[in-house]
Each structure stands twice: as C-alpha cells, then as structure tokens.
Amino acid sequence: MEGIADFLDSLIGGVDLAFYSMAVGGLLWGLFILKPWDPKSQYNNKFLQQTVNLIYLGAFALVITELAKIVLKIWLMTATLERWPFPAFAYTAQFQAGLTRALLSGFLAFYLKQHLQSNVRSKQHWINATLLMLPMVITGAWLVHGASRLEDRGLLMALSVLHQVSAALWVGSIFQLLLIWHLKKQNQINAEIWPILLWRFSPIGMVAVLGILASGLPIALYYFDTWNAFIGTGYGNLLLVKILMLIIALGFAMLNRQAVHDYFLTSNTHNINYRVPYYIEAETLVLITLLFTAASLASQPPAIDIPHLTATWQEVLHAFAPHFPRITSPTHDALIAGEAGRIAIVGQVPSEAATAWSDYNHNISGIFLTVMSVFAMLSYKKEYTWAKYWPLGFMLLGVFLFFRSDAETWPLGPIGFWDSTFNNGEVLQHRIATLLVFMLGLMEIKARLSNDPNSKLPYVFPILSAFGGLMLLAHSHVGFEPKTTFLIQVGHTLMGLFSLILACGRWLELKLDSPGKEIAGFISVFALFQIGIILMFYREPLY
Numbered sequence: 134m135e136g137i138a139d140f141l142d143s144l145i146g147g148v149d150l151a152f153y154s155m156a157v158g159g160l161l162w163g164l165f166i167l168k169p170w171d172p173k174s175q176y177n178n179k180f181l182q183q184t185v186n187l188i189y190l191g192a193f194a195l196v197i198t199e200l201a202k203i204v205l206k207i208w209l210m211t212a213t214l215e216r217w218p219f220p221a222f223a224y225t226a227q228f229q230a231g232l233t234r235a236l237l238s239g240f241l242a243f244y245l246k247q248h249l250q251s252n253v254r255s256k257q258h259w260i261n262a263t264l265l266m267l268p269m270v271i272t273g274a275w276l277v278h279g280a281s282r283l284e285d286r287g288l289l290m291a292l293s294v295l296h297q298v299s300a301a302l303w304v305g306s307i308f309q310l311l312l313i314w315h316l317k318k319q320n321q322i323n324a325e326i327w328p329i330l331l332w333r334f335s336p337i338g339m340v341a342v343l344g345i346l347a348s349g350l351p352i353a354l355y356y357f358d359t360w361n362a363f364i365g366t367g368y369g370n371l372l373l374v375k376i377l378m379l380i381i382a383l384g385f386a387m388l389n390r391q392a393v394h395d396y397f398l399t400s401n402t403h404n405i406n407y408r409v410p411y412y413i414e415a416e417t418l419v420l421i422t423l424l425f426t427a428a429s430l431a432s433q434p435p436a437i438d439i440p441h442l443t444a445t446w447q448e449v450l451h452a453f454a455p456h457f458p459r460i461t462s463p464t465h466d467a468l469i470a471g472e473a474g475r476i477a478i479v480g481q482v483p484s485e486a487a488t489a490w491s492d493y494n495h496n497i498s499g500i501f502l503t504v505m506s507v508f509a510m511l512s513y514k515k516e517y518t519w520a521k522y523w524p525l526g527f528m529l530l531g532v533f534l535f536f537r538s539d540a541e542t543w544p545l546g547p548i549g550f551w552d553s554t555f556n557n558g559e560v561l562q563h564r565i566a567t568l569l570v571f572m573l574g575l576m577e578i579k580a581r582l583s584n585d586p587n588s589k590l591p592y593v594f595p596i597l598s599a600f601g602g603l604m605l606l607a608h609s610h611v612g613f614e615p616k617t618t619f620l621i622q623v624g625h626t627l628m629g630l631f632s633l634i635l636a637c638g639r640w641l642e643l644k645l646d647s648p649g650k651e652i653a654g655f656i657s658v659f660a661l662f663q664i665g666i667i668l669m670f671y672r673e674p675l676y
C-alpha cells in the first residue's frame with residue numbers, strides 16, 4: 134500500500150498550498166480589497182457570508198491537509214524503515230511545526246465560523262482574524278529549506294514566508310474573483326461589484342507579484358551556485374518551469390487589466406463579461422499548477438547541495454536532440470532477463486533491453502501524439518471534417534500503454550495487477566496516467582459526437598489534461614538519485630508544462646468568442662504537437 138502513500142504524498146503539498154492560499158489570501162482580500170465595513174459598499178449579506186465561507190473552507194481544509202501530511206510521512210517512514218518512526222520523528226521540525234500549524238489553522242477556522250461569520254461588516258473582526266492568522270503563517274518558516282540551513286537561516290526563513298504569503302494573496306484573490314463571477318451569473322450580487330473589484334484587485338495583484346519576485350529571487354540565488362545548476366538539477370528545472378508559468382499567468386493578468394481599463398473608459402461590458410471570467414479560469418489553472426510545482430520544488434534538495442549530481446547543459450540538450458525514433462522493440466524475454474541486474478542494490482548491471490523498451494514506448498507514443506496533433510490542426514479546415522475524430526488516438530494510445538508501461542507486471546509480466554498497482558508508486562502513477570489517456574479519448578469523442586450545445590462533456594478534456602500536467606510536475610522527485618534520473622525527468626517536466634498549455638488553450642477555445650477562440654485552439658493543438666515531438670525523440674540514458 135505504500136505506493137498509494139507515495140503518490141498521495143507527492144500531491145498533498147500542492148493541495149495544502151491551495152487551501153493555505155484560500156484562507157490567507159482570502160483574509161487579505163477582505164482586508165485590502167473588499168473592505169466590507171465601508172458604508173458606501175453595495176455588498177449584500179449573502180455575498181459577504183459566501184466570502185467568509187470560502188475563507189473558512191480554506192482554513193478548515195488546511196487543518197485536515199496538515200494532519201494528512203503528517204500521517205502520510207509516518208506511513209511512508211514505517212514502510213521504508215520497517216519500524217515505527219517514533220519517538221525520533223516527534224522531535225523533527227516537520228512534525229512539530231506541522232502539528233502546530235494544524236492547531237493554529239483550527240483556531241482560525243473556529244474564529245471565522247463563530248465570530249467573523251456573524252460580524253461580516255466589522256472591521257475589528259477582520260483585523261482580529263488576520264492577527265489570528267499570523268502565527269499560523271509564521272509556522273511555515275520551519276517547514277521550508279531555510280530552517281535547516283546553517284548560514285542566513287533567519288533571513289531565508291523570513292523570505293520564504295513572505296514568498297508564500299505573496300503567492301497566497303494572488304491565488305486567494307483569484308479564488309474570490311471566481312466566487313464573485315459565479316454569484317454574478319446567478320444575479321445574486323449587484324452587477325457593478327464585478328468591475329469594481331476587478332479594478333481594485335489590479336494594484337494589489339501587482340504588489341503580490343512584486344512580493345513573489347522580491348522574495349523568490351534572493352532565495353533562488355542562495356540555493357544556486359552556478360548557472361548550470363539552474364538547467365542541470367531537478368530543483369533548477371522546476372524553478373525554470375515555475376518562471377515560465379509565472380509568465381503565462383502574468384499574460385492573463387495583463388489581458389484582464391486591459392479589459393477592465395477599457396471598461397472604465399468606454400463602459401462597454403463585452404470584454405469584462407465574455408472574456409475576463411474565462412481568462413481568470415485559465416489563470417486559476419495555471420496558478421494551481423504553479424502551487425503544485427512549488428511544493429514539488431520545495432521537496433527537492435537545493436541545487437547548491439548536489440554539485441556532484443548536476444548534469445551539464447550539454448547533457449540536458451542531448452536529452453532533447455532529434456533522433457530517428459525507435460520503432461522496433463526488444464523482446465519481452467530479453468527485457469525480463471536484464472531486470473534482476475538493473476534493479477540490484479549492489480553491483481547494478483545496466484540493461485540495454487530495458488532502455489530500448491522504454492525508448493520504444495516513448496517514441497511510439499510520440500508518433501501517436503504528433504500524428505493526432507496534425508489531424509487536429511487539419512480539423513480546423515472545413516474540407517477535413519473527418520479529422521475531428523483525432524482524439525480516438527488517445528484511446529489507442531491508452532491500450533498501447535496498458536500493455537507496455539510496466540512490463541514486469543500483469544498482463545505481460547509475473548507481478549499481479551493489484552499487487553503492482555498498490556505497492557509501487559510509479560506503477561500506480563502509470564496506471565492512472567493510462568486510464569486518464571484512455572478516458573480523455575473516450576470523453577472527447579463522445580463530446581464531439583454530441584449535438585447538445587449545453588453539454589459539459591467538452592470540458593472534461595481540458596480538466597483531465599490539466600490534471601495530467603499537474604501530476605507530471607507534482608511527481609518530480611529526483612532528489613538524490615543519479616543524474617540519469619534527472620535527465621529522464623527533464624523531458625517529463627517540460628511535457629507537464631505543455632499539458633497545462635494544452636488544457637488552458639482548449640478551455641479558452643470552448644469559452645471565448647472569435648478571434649480568441651481560434652488563437653487559443655491553435656495554441657492548444659500546438660502544445661500537443663510539442664509533447665509528441667519531445668516523446669518521439671526521447672532517449673533514456675543507459676543505467
């Protein structure tokens with residue numbers, strides 16, 4: 134069962150940060166943007182109750198995720214060490230700060246429910262809730278790398294907390310904006326509130342981004358000693374992806390700002406009602422993926438600590454170099470024969486068959502995706518309407534992966550299906566990904582065959598793609614493993630980023646009007662093409 138624990142452990146950090154942002158960012162939103170005590174404000178009670186509800190949900194869920202994080206750690210340690218990790222674990226910062234944070238979030242949740250909820254227009258109650266939030270925020274300092282450094286410990290801890298709070302301000306405010314849009318659609322709030330709060334959020338959003346940069350850059354500079362480490366380690370690789378996602382999120386933020394600015398100049402409501410909400414939805418996808426990537430980054434050893442495991446930039450480039458795809462596979466017998474030596478703890482013998490097997494799987498999958506993306510591009514032309522069934526390729530790919538992914542397990546290998554699925558985090562991840570790919574194809578084909586204009590089915594595709602990307606980024610645990618592991622990881626991280634672009638593009642294609650619709654659709658298909666190319670040229674290092 135430790136496979137499940139390992140998998141959940143890689144996702145829980147992102148879930149935790151999302152709830153943290155909902156609580157912390159939501160309170161800052163109330164204090165600096167909403168200001169419900171203002172007598173001129175046009176907020177009705179129901180709206181303010183819903184605002185506090187969302188913040189309460191964040192604080193309450195944070196208690197559960199903090200406790201779940203500790204339980205998962207105990208579970209994993211017991212499985213790895215084959216003994217109960219107490220009392221030693223009880224003395225670690227992870228345990229003590231985690232438990233304190235859960236307790237403090239509990240107090241906050243209690244105050245929100247019992248006091249702020251019934252005094253939503255009282256400035257003093259908002260300030261009290263924020264003061265109560267502060268100790269919980271500060272405990273975060275003992276849960277980051279900074280806490281275990283020998284030099285500049287205090288500074289690094291403080292910068293990391295500032296970084297987390299700035300991120301929470303941005304993400305938590307975006308959650309609140311989504312709530313407001315939802316209430317506006319249902320005519321539950323005064324329509325004027327939407328543009329006004331969008332406008333007020335703009336400068337605060339900029340402060341959040343400045344806070345992220347002013348804290349994130351010095352931390353990053355501290356944890357890197359060479360430029361090469363930025364490219365050649367798991368830590369650097371994830372940071373690079375984070376910066377790219379920040380640029381995408383800022384792109385959406387700028388489009389929103391422009392639309393709101395235009396509204397106040399021209400009073401034309403088209404953009405703020407028919408574009409901004411969808412940009413915000415896409416921005417949310419990016420920011421949530423960013424949080425999962427941040428959690429994954431924070432669980433990796435900083436680049437400065439692993440100079441001996443750092444790949445050179447030439448090695449990284451080589452991982453992406455075009456090759457002729459491998460279109461013949463070694464036999465299953467040859468693969469199994471090499472397995473004992475490959476996974477031996479002492480006296481490892483690299484297996485050429487295993488490397489060739491993996492290359493074949495990746496390269497054939499790449500060919501599938503590249504061909505599908507070309508069909509998808511053709512489907513935009515009227516004379517190629519048949520090409521719109523390109524997602525069928527996902528179903529075929531799912532079947533291919535089911536047989537080929539984990540050759541030592543059922544149906545090809547001796548290890549049973551359930552045994553391998555639940556006892557090995559990697560196999561479990563492959564199984565989920567395979568199912569995801571198959572379902573992606575099935576749902577999308579059904580969506581394309583449906584004539585119902587109100588069908589929600591088309592949205593499954595972008596949601597599953599975003600989840601796939603998130604899994605690729607959240608499970609980047611190269612840690613202290615050899616640099617060959619990192620060289621495999623680097624392509625997967627990049628594919629995670631392209632999956633996110635695929636998801637956002639398709640989401641916007643479904644929601645926007647022209648010309649944004651067509652542009653987003655093309656970007657989405659192009660991202661699929663890129664994923665296909667990365668896989669088609671994938672070459673696994675021999676190890």
Ligand code: HEM
Nearest residue numbers: 277278279297300345349350352353376379423427428431
């Ligand atoms: C130039 C942009 C950025 C840089 C240089 C940067 C840098 C970093 C670094 C070095 C860490 C790891 C700290 C550690 O190892 O203890 C980190 C963590 C984190 N980053 Fe960023 N970051 C950037 C952008 C962002 C953005 C845009 C967000 C979210 C909106 C974000 C959210 C976070 C969060 C929440 C953590 C803490 C993760 C945890 O402790 O579980 N960062 N960042």
